[in-house]
Amino acid sequence: MKNTLYAAAAVASNSFRESVRNRFFTLFAVFAFTSIYASVLAGVMAVDQEGRVLADMGLALIELTALAYALFSASSSLLKEAETKTIYLVFSRPVPRWSYLAGKLAGVLLTSAFMLAVMGLMHLLLLSFRGFGVPPFYAWALGGSFLKLAVITSFAFFVSLFSTSPVSTLVISGILWTLGHFVPETRFLADQAGGLKGTALNAAVWLIPNLQLFNARDVSGSACVLGAPAFVSAAAWVGGSYLAALWLLRRKEF
Amino acid sequence: MEKRAGLFLLLAALLAWGAGSSAAFRGYRTQFPPPGEIKQAGGGAPADMFALAFGARRLFADLWFVRLMQYYGTRELSDDEEQEELESHGKPGHHCHHGADFGKGRYPDFLPMSLHILQLDPGFTAACLYSAASLAFNLERPDEAEAVLNYGLRYSPKEWKYLSVLAAIGYTKAKDPNAVASAIAPMLKDPDCPVMLKQLAAFLNKRAGNYAAAAAIYADILVTTKDPAYLRNAARELEKLKGRTSKR
Numbered sequence: 001m002k003n004t005l006y007a008a009a010a011v012a013s014n015s016f017r018e019s020v021r022n023r024f025f026t027l028f029a030v031f032a033f034t035s036i037y038a039s040v041l042a043g044v045m046a047v048d049q050e051g052r053v054l055a056d057m058g059l060a061l062i063e064l065t066a067l068a069y070a071l072f073s074a075s076s077s078l079l080k081e082a083e084t085k086t087i088y089l090v091f092s093r094p095v096p097r098w099s100y101l102a103g104k105l106a107g108v109l110l111t112s113a114f115m116l117a118v119m120g121l122m123h124l125l126l127l128s129f130r131g132f133g134v135p136p137f138y139a140w141a142l143g144g145s146f147l148k149l150a151v152i153t154s155f156a157f158f159v160s161l162f163s164t165s166p167v168s169t170l171v172i173s174g175i176l177w178t179l180g181h182f183v184p185e186t187r188f189l190a191d192q193a194g195g196l197k198g199t200a201l202n203a204a205v206w207l208i209p210n211l212q213l214f215n216a217r218d219v220s221g222s223a224c225v226l227g228a229p230a231f232v233s234a235a236a237w238v239g240g241s242y243l244a245a246l247w248l249l250r251r252k253e254f
Numbered sequence: 255m256e257k258r259a260g261l262f263l264l265l266a267a268l269l270a271w272g273a274g275s276s277a278a279f280r281g282y283r284t285q286f287p288p289p290g291e292i293k294q295a296g297g298g299a300p301a302d303m304f305a306l307a308f309g310a311r312r313l314f315a316d317l318w319f320v321r322l323m324q325y326y327g328t329r330e331l332s333d334d335e336e337q338e339e340l341e342s343h344g345k346p347g348h349h350c351h352h353g354a355d356f357g358k359g360r361y362p363d364f365l366p367m368s369l370h371i372l373q374l375d376p377g378f379t380a381a382c383l384y385s386a387a388s389l390a391f392n393l394e395r396p397d398e399a400e401a402v403l404n405y406g407l408r409y410s411p412k413e414w415k416y417l418s419v420l421a422a423i424g425y426t427k428a429k430d431p432n433a434v435a436s437a438i439a440p441m442l443k444d445p446d447c448p449v450m451l452k453q454l455a456a457f458l459n460k461r462a463g464n465y466a467a468a469a470a471i472y473a474d475i476l477v478t479t480k481d482p483a484y485l486r487n488a489a490r491e492l493e494k495l496k497g498r499t500s501k502r
Binding site: 042045046047048049050052053056057060064178181182183184185188189192205206207209210211212213215217218219220223227228229230232233234235236237239240241242243244246247250251 | 266268271277288311320323375378381448449480
C-alpha cells in the first residue's frame with residue numbers, strides 16, 4: 001500500500017513538473033498577467049467602483065485562465081501518454097492503474113492550485129498598486145474556483161478515456177462547465193414546468209454538478225463562505241468521476 | 255471476477271456522483287432572482303447569457319453599472335436643444351456643476367438599466383444607492399427611485415441604507431430639506447454611499463447655514479471620489495466656504 005501511494009505521489013509530482021515546464025504554462029501565465037492588467041484599465045472606467053470591478057474582473061479571468069489550462073492538461077495528458085507509449089513503460093512497473101490515475105489527477109489539480117495561487121498573488125499586487133486592499137472573502141473566492149476546477153478536471157479525465165480527441169474532451173467538459181452554472185436556473189424551470197418536462201429537468205439537476213455552489217466570487221458578503229455541502233459535493237463528484245475514469249482505464253489494454 | 259469489479263466501480267461512481275448532487279441539492283440556496291426576472295435584456299441579451307453561463311453575474315452587473323455611468327455622463331441634449339434650454343432657463347439644461355442642479359436631464363433608460371443591474375446582482379448595494387439617489391435627487395423622479403430601492407429591499411431586506419434613502423425621498427416630497435439631510439447623514443461615511451448623496455448633503459447643509467458641516471462633507475468628497483466633475487465642484491465649493499467659515 002505504501003509503495004503504491006508512493007507511486008501515485010511520484011506520478012503526481014512528475015505530472016506537476018511536466019506541466020510547469022510546458023511552454024503552454026508560460027503562455028497562460030503571460031495571458032493571465034496581460035488580462036489582469038487589462039482589467040486595471042477597465043476598472044478606471046468604473047470611477048468610484050474601481051476596486052469592485054478590478055476584483056471581480058481579476059477573479060473571473062484567473063478562473064477562466066486556470067480552467068483553460070486544467071482542461072487542456074486533463075484532456076491531453078492520458079491520450080498523449082498512450083500515443084507516445086510512455087504509459088506502457090509506467091504499467092510495466094509495479095504501478096497499479098488506480099495509483100497512476102490518482103497521480104495524474106493530483107498532478108493536474110496541484111498545477112491548477114499553483115496557477116490560482118500565482119495569479120491570485122499577481123492580482124493582489126495589481127490591486128495594491130491601484131491603492132486597494134485585499135477584497136473581503138478573497139481566499140474563499142479562490143477556494144471556490146479551485147473546487148470548480150477539481151470537479152471539471154476529474155470529469156475531463158473521465159471523458160478523455162472514451163472520447164476520440166482532446167478537442168472533443170474540451171468541448172464536452174466546456175458544455176458541462178456551462179450547464180453546471182445553469183443548475184439553479186434549471187431547478188427553477190423544473191419547478192415551473194412540472195409534468196414530463198419537469199421530471200426531465202429534475203433528472204438533469206441530479207446529473208449535472210451545481211457549480212454555483214462553489215461560485216463564491218459571484219456572491220456578496222458572508223454568502224461567500226463555502227459551507228460543508230460545497231466540500232462534500234466536490235469530494236463526491238471528484239470521487240465519482242475518478243471511479244468512472246478508473247472503470248474505463250481498467251477496460252483499456254495497455 | 256474482473257467484470258464484477260468493473261461493475262462495482264461503476265456503481266460506486268454513480269453512488270458518489272448521486273451523493274454529491276444530493277449534498278448540493280440540500281446545501282444550495284440561490285441569492286439571485288430567477289432568470290424570468292431578467293427583463294430589461296434588450297441588446298444585452300447575449301451578455302446576460304454569458305453572465306449566467308460563466309457564473310459571472312457580479313462581473314456583468316459591474317459592466318452594466320459602467321454602462322449606466324457612461325449613459326448618465328453623456329450629453330443628453332443636442333446642440334439645438336441645449337441652446338433652447340439655455341435660453342429658457344438661463345443655463346445649460348443638464349450637468350450644471352454648481353450644486354442642486356448637478357446631473358439634471360431626462361435619461362429615459364436610467365430606470366431599466368438600474369433595475370437590470372440589480373436583476374443580475376441584487377447584492378450590488380452601491381449601484382442601487384447610486385441609481386436611487388440619481389433618480390430621486392438629480393432627475394427628480396422619486397417614484398422610480400422608490401421602485402429601485404424596493405427591488406433592492408426584496409433581496410436585501412435588512413439593508414438600512416436603502417431605508418435611509420427611502421426616508422430621504424419621503425422628506426424631499428414633503429419639502430423638508432433638514433430632515434433629508436438628517437436621513438442621509440448616517441450614510442455619509444459608508445463606503446457604499448454614492449458621491450451625489452454626499453454632494454446633496456453638503457448642499458443642504460450649506461443652504462441651512464451649517465457651513466462647517468458642508469465644508470467637512472466637501473473635504474470628504476475630495477478624498478473619497480475619483481469623479482473629476484464632483485472633485486472640481488467640491489474644490490470650488492470648499493474654496494467659497496473657506497471665506498464664509500472664516501467670516502463667522
